[in-house]
Amino acid sequence: MTATDIAIVGVGKIARDQHIPSITKNDAFRLAATVSRHSEVDGVENFATIEELLEQRPDIPAVALCMPPQNRFDAAWTAIKAGRHVLLEKPPGATIAEVQALVEAARDKGVALFATWHSRYAAAVPSAKAWLAERKVESARITWKEDVRRWHPGQEWIWQPGGLGVFDPGINALSILTEILPQPVRVTSAELEFPEGRDAPIGAQLQFAGASGETVSADFDWRQTGPQTWDIDVLTNDGTLKLSSGGAEMTVDQKVVIQEADSEYDGIYARFATVVAERAIDVDLAPLVHVADAFMLGRRIAVDAFDM
Amino acid sequence: MTATDIAIVGVGKIARDQHIPSITKNDAFRLAATVSRHSEVDGVENFATIEELLEQRPDIPAVALCMPPQNRFDAAWTAIKAGRHVLLEKPPGATIAEVQALVEAARDKGVALFATWHSRYAAAVPSAKAWLAERKVESARITWKEDVRRWHPGQEWIWQPGGLGVFDPGINALSILTEILPQPVRVTSAELEFPEGRDAPIGAQLQFAGASGETVSADFDWRQTGPQTWDIDVLTNDGTLKLSSGGAEMTVDQKVVIQEADSEYDGIYARFATVVAERAIDVDLAPLVHVADAFMLGRRIAVDAFDM
Numbered sequence: 001m002t003a004t005d006i007a008i009v010g011v012g013k014i015a016r017d018q019h020i021p022s023i024t025k026n027d028a029f030r031l032a033a034t035v036s037r038h039s040e041v042d043g044v045e046n047f048a049t050i051e052e053l054l055e056q057r058p059d060i061p062a063v064a065l066c067m068p069p070q071n072r073f074d075a076a077w078t079a080i081k082a083g084r085h086v087l088l089e090k091p092p093g094a095t096i097a098e099v100q101a102l103v104e105a106a107r108d109k110g111v112a113l114f115a116t117w118h119s120r121y122a123a124a125v126p127s128a129k130a131w132l133a134e135r136k137v138e139s140a141r142i143t144w145k146e147d148v149r150r151w152h153p154g155q156e157w158i159w160q161p162g163g164l165g166v167f168d169p170g171i172n173a174l175s176i177l178t179e180i181l182p183q184p185v186r187v188t189s190a191e192l193e194f195p196e197g198r199d200a201p202i203g204a205q206l207q208f209a210g211a212s213g214e215t216v217s218a219d220f221d222w223r224q225t226g227p228q229t230w231d232i233d234v235l236t237n238d239g240t241l242k243l244s245s246g247g248a249e250m251t252v253d254q255k256v257v258i259q260e261a262d263s264e265y266d267g268i269y270a271r272f273a274t275v276v277a278e279r280a281i282d283v284d285l286a287p288l289v290h291v292a293d294a295f296m297l298g299r300r301i302a303v304d305a306f307d308m
Numbered sequence: 309m310t311a312t313d314i315a316i317v318g319v320g321k322i323a324r325d326q327h328i329p330s331i332t333k334n335d336a337f338r339l340a341a342t343v344s345r346h347s348e349v350d351g352v353e354n355f356a357t358i359e360e361l362l363e364q365r366p367d368i369p370a371v372a373l374c375m376p377p378q379n380r381f382d383a384a385w386t387a388i389k390a391g392r393h394v395l396l397e398k399p400p401g402a403t404i405a406e407v408q409a410l411v412e413a414a415r416d417k418g419v420a421l422f423a424t425w426h427s428r429y430a431a432a433v434p435s436a437k438a439w440l441a442e443r444k445v446e447s448a449r450i451t452w453k454e455d456v457r458r459w460h461p462g463q464e465w466i467w468q469p470g471g472l473g474v475f476d477p478g479i480n481a482l483s484i485l486t487e488i489l490p491q492p493v494r495v496t497s498a499e500l501e502f503p504e505g506r507d508a509p510i511g512a513q514l515q516f517a518g519a520s521g522e523t524v525s526a527d528f529d530w531r532q533t534g535p536q537t538w539d540i541d542v543l544t545n546d547g548t549l550k551l552s553s554g555g556a557e558m559t560v561d562q563k564v565v566i567q568e569a570d571s572e573y574d575g576i577y578a579r580f581a582t583v584v585a586e587r588a589i590d591v592d593l594a595p596l597v598h599v600a601d602a603f604m605l606g607r608r609i610a611v612d613a614f615d616m
């Protein structure tokens with residue numbers, strides 16, 4: 001198989017920590033260029049804008065968009081219109097309608113579009129899904145508590161409209177939930193904690209219900225110093241399942257079943273190779289729909305100002 | 309044609325002002341029962357709960373759900389599971405996910421489901437759509453300003469989470485916009501004005517963009533005393549169109565083309581007769597998606613407390 005040349009657009013923390021190492025490891029792709037105004041990768045051609053990349057390197061068939069969600073649509077739209085395959089970091093957009101527009105555009109152009117949800121590639125997620133498929137879910141509890149200062153240093157965009165605040169990590173939990181549950185659920189109530197002077201919430205408590213009476217609660221908090229928690233506990237008619245460390249570990253009735261190191265982005269690029277080969281559109285809006293629903297239905301609570 | 313027996317669930321202002329008169333006028337339907345805890349219709353059997361209706365009157369094949377959106381899902385779900393055809397007042401639900409769940413359930417049961425958008429049945433909307441289909445839209449401006457005290461007396465649910473605040477009327481404008489524009493648009497920015505102590509906005513300013521560079525602005529305000537305004541102005545490459553009075557009037561280049569009295573709900577029940585006959589699912593989520601997107605992307609602005 002010939003490697004597919006790919007360009008990374010937006011060379012920030014997630015690109016350096018995850019995308020570039022996973023592309024380097026994957027024979028299906030070759031990092032051929034980057035687009036960034038502030039940052040470069042040694043030995044890789046860089047462009048200041050995606051328009052320059054698309055014009056000067058028509059030979060690069062794929063792009064991975066790693067910039068903040070507020071700027072993602074324009075880049076994705078331009079790349080699709082230029083006939084390129086597109087990988088979107090999560091969340092796939094700042095609105096549902098803009099992602100729907102990208103899907104239509106990709107369909108029209110016959111290019112591949114992959115809206116990634118990296119947490120779905122955590123080691124234990126497929127096993128959790130298979131285990132739950134044979135059981136009746138009674139309830140689930142998501143606990144997603146981390147220290148925003150530690151994980152998002154200097155990233156002011158997360159507090160701006162469209163940055164989603166604590167839903168930026170929280171949507172990772174929702175991407176796992178919507179993957180592993182046998183039946184869909186819907187948000188039934190939400191409380192969103194907005195710090196004074198911020199346009200995005202720092203904490204959120206959600207309640208969900210499903211068609212068979214199952215309930216899910218989610219507690220998202222960005223003020224968690226000390227130990228960090230990314231857990232999903234599921235109670236079924238036949239045992240309890242716990243996903244921890246963001247989906248890398250799975251216990252069933254308190255016995256460890258899976259415990260692996262993070263390789264989420266390796267999984268993403270393995271999947272993207274297939275999506276590109278098949279000119280597929282792999283876009284699941286369910287996690288973003290839950291976030292939008294929580295914002296629409298949620299009660300807003302003012303909390304103390306929070307400094308980064 | 310035999311008339312289809314129909315029950316109205318939620319006998320409030322909208323049921324009395326609109327649904328009952330339109331059902332009475334339409335030979336395809338016969339008002340066979342109501343469900344209400346607080347209100348009855350002379351000469352029509354009333355039940356306290358929808359469960360009692362469904363159990364005691366299995367001969368009534370259709371229900372129209374006219375209660376506030378926060379309580380609509382449970383009633384709709386129960387009715388669909390009991391094999392009844394369902395008409396939903398707007399908005400069709402408090403979340404996108406719950407409406408998606410209703411669509412799946414209706415499909416499974418083979419019953420009709422109609423998510424109504426009454427403003428789409430305003431007299432001039434079909435003509436506006438046909439006129440715009442042959443032109444290139446450059447920009448549009450929605451001005452939707454009304455007095456909440458006049459139109460929603462005593463309706464506290466509109467201020468509660470899920471009540472949508474000024475988007476309750478605003479979504480009517482968005483239902484027209486999404487019907488008449490030849491191409492979809494997406495919310496690009498939003499400002500939402502929340503009165504102190506209220507969980508829903510009293511004003512909203514939205515910006516939209518479309519694929520061909522067209523822009524749309526929307527100004528929703530619930531503090532408009534005096535003349536009330538429900539206008540959509542569209543500038544095209546070949547003339548300007550104005551819909552006013554909520555879609556009942558249309559002018560092209562300032563010449564009146566259509567000017568009719570309101571008959572929106574007559575149109576809704578004419579359509580519902582077809583939906584029932586075809587066991588169809590007529591659910592367009594586009595207006596609700598724009599509202600959810602505006603809540604997710606919107607900047608929240610605190611404004612003065614507002615008493616009803």
